[in-house]
Amino acid sequence: MFHRFANPARFSRIAARVLPWSTAATIILFVVGLYFALFASPADYQQGDTVRIMYVHVPSAWIAMGCYTFIALMSAIALIWKHPLADIAARAAAPLGAGFTLIVLITGSLWGKPTWGTWWVWDARLTSVLVLFFLYLGHIALTNAFDNPQRGARAAAVLALVGFVNIPIIKFSVDWWNTLHQPASVTRLDAPAIDPAMLTPLLLMALAFLLYFITMLLVRMRSDLNAARARALRLSAAE
Amino acid sequence: MIGLGLLIRRELGLALRGGTDAVMAVVFFVLAAVLFPFGVGTDPAMLPRIGGGIIWVVALLAAMLSLERMFASDHEDGSLDLLYLSPVGLGTLALAKAVAHWLTTGVLLLIAAPILALLYNVPANAFGALVASMLLGTPILSLVGGIGAALTLGARRGGVLLALLILPLYIPVLIFGAGAIDGAIAGRPIAPQLMVLGGFLLAALALAPWATAAALRQAIE
Numbered sequence: 001m002f003h004r005f006a007n008p009a010r011f012s013r014i015a016a017r018v019l020p021w022s023t024a025a026t027i028i029l030f031v032v033g034l035y036f037a038l039f040a041s042p043a044d045y046q047q048g049d050t051v052r053i054m055y056v057h058v059p060s061a062w063i064a065m066g067c068y069t070f071i072a073l074m075s076a077i078a079l080i081w082k083h084p085l086a087d088i089a090a091r092a093a094a095p096l097g098a099g100f101t102l103i104v105l106i107t108g109s110l111w112g113k114p115t116w117g118t119w120w121v122w123d124a125r126l127t128s129v130l131v132l133f134f135l136y137l138g139h140i141a142l143t144n145a146f147d148n149p150q151r152g153a154r155a156a157a158v159l160a161l162v163g164f165v166n167i168p169i170i171k172f173s174v175d176w177w178n179t180l181h182q183p184a185s186v187t188r189l190d191a192p193a194i195d196p197a198m199l200t201p202l203l204l205m206a207l208a209f210l211l212y213f214i215t216m217l218l219v220r221m222r223s224d225l226n227a228a229r230a231r232a233l234r235l236s237a238a239e
Numbered sequence: 240m241i242g243l244g245l246l247i248r249r250e251l252g253l254a255l256r257g258g259t260d261a262v263m264a265v266v267f268f269v270l271a272a273v274l275f276p277f278g279v280g281t282d283p284a285m286l287p288r289i290g291g292g293i294i295w296v297v298a299l300l301a302a303m304l305s306l307e308r309m310f311a312s313d314h315e316d317g318s319l320d321l322l323y324l325s326p327v328g329l330g331t332l333a334l335a336k337a338v339a340h341w342l343t344t345g346v347l348l349l350i351a352a353p354i355l356a357l358l359y360n361v362p363a364n365a366f367g368a369l370v371a372s373m374l375l376g377t378p379i380l381s382l383v384g385g386i387g388a389a390l391t392l393g394a395r396r397g398g399v400l401l402a403l404l405i406l407p408l409y410i411p412v413l414i415f416g417a418g419a420i421d422g423a424i425a426g427r428p429i430a431p432q433l434m435v436l437g438g439f440l441l442a443a444l445a446l447a448p449w450a451t452a453a454a455l456r457q458a459i460e
Binding site for chain 1: 386396403435439446
């Protein structure tokens with residue numbers, strides 16, 4: 001099942017068939033999810049309408065973290081089985097993950113200003129997301145740093161795995177650092193049983209974000225494959 | 240084991256004969272740390288408080304300066320290919336390079352750090368924590384830095400890229416290294432921080448040469 005997708009031509013065909021459906025589903029879910037998030041859900045009794053930022057913030061955070069796991073998994077597959085599509089998938093996913101991480105940071109800031117009264121605190125959670133953002137940037141920069149794209153992909157794969165081992169270490173040390181240095185001045189939005197009226201838009205938006213991620217991943221992978229083909233054709237035409 | 244010793248001796252010989260890299264790293268370390276009081280002021284109550292953290296941050300940057308050349312010269316003149324073909328193995332080579340890097344950079348930083356602490360008026364009871372945390376922490380910088388040096392081998396703009404890759408991975412060392420000094424100044428026990436640093440060192444010792452070898456293999460093939 002795994003090796004069936006090792007053929008780029010077959011992958012392109014499948015992706016072409018899936019893309020219209022996933023695009024349509026993404027649009028529908030975004031429309032429904034945004035309706036629920038902006039109109040059909042109550043404002044928080046303390047945060048007011050600011051709580052609606054969470055319907056963008058939380059799904060982005062899930063995707064941002066899931067995406068790094070995905071890249072690490074693809075990197076392992078690329079290094080172990082030299083699966084040609086895994087390299088391309090990791091390369092295509094990294095800028096998406098970086099984008100979602102940036103959204104998390106920006107929306108978190110926008111939410112923090114009215115709620116906490118500050119754009120940024122050196123809270124453990126915030127700091128580790130910022131580090132995740134830098135790991136994404138490093139991954140993207142390393143992928144593009146070589147004249148030979150193959151070498152860039154392999155180096156980035158090793159980096160992704162090293163980063164994956166390090167993420168828990170960074171997370172825990174940042175947690176510790178926070179508790180060592182600061183009194184708990186700021187606690188995050190605690191999650192006691194969240195109200196169904198708020199859970200519905202959250203889950204709808206999460207699904208919409210996930211489908212958007214998959215759609216964009218397929219688009220990027222396909223364009224990457226087509227670019228490689230165009231390059232090969234140009235080279236053979238020049239000979 | 241014999242291979243490891245020979246490789247370390249080769250690296251040290253090369254460093255002693257030609258390289259001013261190591262000396263430059265220490266000069267940078269001292270100079271950069273001296274810049275801070277010009278920027279933040281010389282308030283004698285504040286300097287001891289921020290001194291430990293500044294020394295650690297500057298140590299990270301100084302250790303990174305000489306990383307770029309760790310494998311580059313061997314890669315350029317082809318000795319890396321020969322070492323790859325030799326029976327020593329890339330993991331041993333990675334470990335030898337990290338040990339040599341620590342001996343030529345980390346040890347010098349370790350010697351210079353207490354002098355900087357004097358300039359920052361760090362209280363005497365924190366000197367033990369400073370030296371102990373640097374002793375445990377700087378080898379991690381060399382080991383983890385080796386991964387970055389191997390990954391950026393042959394890359395365009397390798398130096399800046401190396402900083403982007405490695406600095407996020409250095410954060411835990413910085414947190415616990417500076418934390419030990421802060422704890423000592425405040426009179427708290429510093430054993431937990433040192434134990435965590437020791438744990439990081441053991442983990443890096445076990446895993447980093449292996450990851451460096453994997454990165455080198457991608458660079459050579």
